[in-house]
Amino acid sequence: MPALVYFKSLCNEFAMPLHLHDTFTRQLKEVRPHDGQSLRFYCCGPTVYAPAHIGNLRTFVLQDVFRRTVEANGISVKHIRNLTDVDDKTIRAANEQKLPLEDFTRPWITRFQEDCQSLNMLPPSEEPAATAHIPEQMKLIETLLAKGHAYATDDGSVYFKVSSFPSYGKLSRLDERELQSTVPEGPQDADEYEKADRSDFALWKGRKPEDGEVFWETPWGRGRPGWHLECSAMSMAALGSTLDVHGGGVDLVFPHHENEIAQSEACTGQLFVHHWFHCAHLMVEGEKMSKSLGNMYTLDDLTKDGLSPLIVRFVLLSGHYRQQLNFTFNALHAANEALRKFSQTLLRIIPRAEIDLATFRHWCRAPGDQNELFNESPLQNAWNLLCRDLNTSGAWGQLMKQRGRWEKEKDPGILQRDLQALAHLLYALGLEQLPFAPEEEKSEPEAPAEIQTLAEKRWQAKANRDFATADELRDSLKNKGWLVKDSRDGYTLRPATKS
Numbered sequence: 001m002p003a004l005v006y007f008k009s010l011c012n013e014f015a016m017p018l019h020l021h022d023t024f025t026r027q028l029k030e031v032r033p034h035d036g037q038s039l040r041f042y043c044c045g046p047t048v049y050a051p052a053h054i055g056n057l058r059t060f061v062l063q064d065v066f067r068r069t070v071e072a073n074g075i076s077v078k079h080i081r082n083l084t085d086v087d088d089k090t091i092r093a094a095n096e097q098k099l100p101l102e103d104f105t106r107p108w109i110t111r112f113q114e115d116c117q118s119l120n121m122l123p124p125s126e127e128p129a130a131t132a133h134i135p136e137q138m139k140l141i142e143t144l145l146a147k148g149h150a151y152a153t154d155d156g157s158v159y160f161k162v163s164s165f166p167s168y169g170k171l172s173r174l175d176e177r178e179l180q181s182t183v184p185e186g187p188q189d190a191d192e193y194e195k196a197d198r199s200d201f202a203l204w205k206g207r208k209p210e211d212g213e214v215f216w217e218t219p220w221g222r223g224r225p226g227w228h229l230e231c232s233a234m235s236m237a238a239l240g241s242t243l244d245v246h247g248g249g250v251d252l253v254f255p256h257h258e259n260e261i262a263q264s265e266a267c268t269g270q271l272f273v274h275h276w277f278h279c280a281h282l283m284v285e286g287e288k289m290s291k292s293l294g295n296m297y298t299l300d301d302l303t304k305d306g307l308s309p310l311i312v313r314f315v316l317l318s319g320h321y322r323q324q325l326n327f328t329f330n331a332l333h334a335a336n337e338a339l340r341k342f343s344q345t346l347l348r349i350i351p352r353a354e355i356d357l358a359t360f361r362h363w364c365r366a367p368g369d370q371n372e373l374f375n376e377s378p379l380q381n382a383w384n385l386l387c388r389d390l391n392t393s394g395a396w397g398q399l400m401k402q403r404g405r406w407e408k409e410k411d412p413g414i415l416q417r418d419l420q421a422l423a424h425l426l427y428a429l430g431l432e433q434l435p436f437a438p439e440e441e442k443s444e445p446e447a448p449a450e451i452q453t454l455a456e457k458r459w460q461a462k463a464n465r466d467f468a469t470a471d472e473l474r475d476s477l478k479n480k481g482w483l484v485k486d487s488r489d490g491y492t493l494r495p496a497t498k499s
Ligand code: AMP
Pocket: 044, 045, 046, 047, 048, 054, 055, 056, 057, 058, 059, 084, 247, 248, 249, 250, 251, 252, 279, 280, 281, 282, 283, 288, 289, 290
């Protein structure tokens, strides 16, 4: 077979439905709606007691790209993402502030939704809150008690009996011995002292004095749900007993998702999830970004000096979802540069393709049929990379490679076809706000390559705290007619004559 034909047949083979790694089988699996209609997709949402950090937001952005890519494949998605608005942390903070629980959580829910909107995430089909689904959670407990998978204790708590569910540990591949050593010796917290086995987990927590007014009446006593139960109750209420895809950060594999499987399958006797989708962590200097380690950045921290949230979204997508991503301000700065250059190319080629910006933006919002768009297109590789385990950075790399060719291309028809394919990809990546508005681009002419290299060296020197070199380079740039202005996230260059 001639090489080109072979390559094309490979591409056609890869012009495929989306394939995604499944944590359960540790293999790539085709993503498909098992009812033949829409994909039932459930994501564990935020705990609403503080602002989300960009690590949390990375997981939600990746889930958004997944959903968009499924949709761009022509499959509708029923996307459910819950709100954890009752747990130890929310109760403690609400009581400290002497606020009813819902008055305390409401502003954090709003803040989270605003962050998601700023990062251009599509709103989920439903965003159920745990406190709005107490009857569903009680019903699950009743069934588990009746089937002998759960037991109540004198303090009004109810525990899931792990020994009653032989396949417990199958997602995280923990055997009995590992399970016992993974769960710490002794009570993990005061309200778990009565459980019969170390690995049993709370479905319901009996009321403690420090819970204040946060409790519900049940047949087994006053109390509140354990954290794991809410996701089984809300996912099954919205999507039925079996979900197509269930997502979360990798820290949720054990125990949260393991417990979700146990309580759901013990209850219904049916498979709970076809496909498990876990995202690796965002790191800072080798450690997981987390509220408790105090190494977190919020979206506000990064955008308050005027940086577009789209740049943050882009950084969060700049590594494969199954690999940890290290967050740095240099990466933020590099992303800003990359998107600015890409925007400039787009603003140059859109008129040459004989369309206007509004038309391009419309294409981005209403992606076309991928079979037609990518057939024999130079952008097919980018699309295939995205469809093969959501390789966001690989897909972007393919797009950047097109810039040189586009700058030289004279044929409006070719440019138009490429822009249509590009619009499809930008929709899937959630970068359909590109190109940045032309007014912004016009206000600062692009510095020549030599100037950009000097400015880049200066930025590096500053990052290395070599301030003497950084100052020398600033002077040298000034002598060449360019001023450099720093912000927390990077710098901008403008001609000295403007000042
Ligand atoms: P939480 O608000 O703590 O319940 O977490 C919300 C989501 O963020 C969950 O899916 C977590 O697994 C995820 N998550 C927590 N920390 C990180 C991190 N550093 N990087 C990526 N995802 C994270």
